[in-house]
Amino acid sequence: MSKNYTELSKFLSYVLRHQPETIGLSLDEDGWAVIAELIICADKQGYRLDHKLIQSLIADSDKKRFTLSEDGLYIRAAQGHSTQQVNIKYQEKTPPTLLFHGTATRFLLSIREQGLISKTRQYVHLSSDEETAIQVGQRHGKPIVLKIKALHMFEQGFKFYQADNGVWLSGSIPYKFIQE
Ligand code: HQG
Numbered sequence: 001m002s003k004n005y006t007e008l009s010k011f012l013s014y015v016l017r018h019q020p021e022t023i024g025l026s027l028d029e030d031g032w033a034v035i036a037e038l039i040i041c042a043d044k045q046g047y048r049l050d051h052k053l054i055q056s057l058i059a060d061s062d063k064k065r066f067t068l069s070e071d072g073l074y075i076r077a078a079q080g081h082s083t084q085q086v087n088i089k090y091q092e093k094t095p096p097t098l099l100f101h102g103t104a105t106r107f108l109l110s111i112r113e114q115g116l117i118s119k120t121r122q123y124v125h126l127s128s129d130e131e132t133a134i135q136v137g138q139r140h141g142k143p144i145v146l147k148i149k150a151l152h153m154f155e156q157g158f159k160f161y162q163a164d165n166g167v168w169l170s171g172s173i174p175y176k177f178i179q180e
Helices: 005-018 036-044 051-060 107-112 131-136 150-155
Strands: 065-070 074-079 096-105 125-126 143-150 159-160 168-170
Touching: 005 051, 005 074, 036 051, 036 074, 051 065, 074 107, 096 125, 096 131, 096 150, 107 143, 131 143, 143 150, 143 159, 150 159, 150 168
Parallel strands: none
Antiparallel strands: 065 074, 096 143, 125 168, 159 168
């Protein structure tokens, strides 16, 4: 049975961010997969893709999750990686005064103790608007938006990066820089 658009997009997220090896795919250090290889590996798992379909999955992704290389031969996930195969050298950037992190209320006690940690992913994910943060938080339960004193952190030497799709990335965030 052919997979619908959402299933294909989730499959791409899974193999480009987390477990490329489960379908025999290799990503380079910058996260790029050769599209021709991806199509062959995906087909073996029952995910029928072609160049045109991949281009529309990239164009239609609401959060611009995927990036096409300039020559059109490679695809990568813009952010969200957990796989150790990938080590994207994101450009360091000066963040705005505040950034937002959406989470679920059930995580608050632990966040108060530990600050924000990246858990299975390589970075803590932040957004420049509250609306996006609410949507991210809803994936985990009752959402709450935490305000991060990003510029203040930056001035103290913490590094911030921005992915191809505008999502902000950071290392762990101590609780003293977080406002509930
Ligand atoms: C929480 C999606 C307890 C953290 C989104 C989050 C994003 C803690 C969860 C991207 C904690 C990890 C990333 C602590 C952090 N104690 N819980 N000390 N520190 N947490 O999915 O940020 O739609 O790995 O608050 O839009 O939710 O897939 O990270 O709730 O951009 O494209 O631990 O993934 O993008 O969850 O989401 P995740 P995230 P896509």
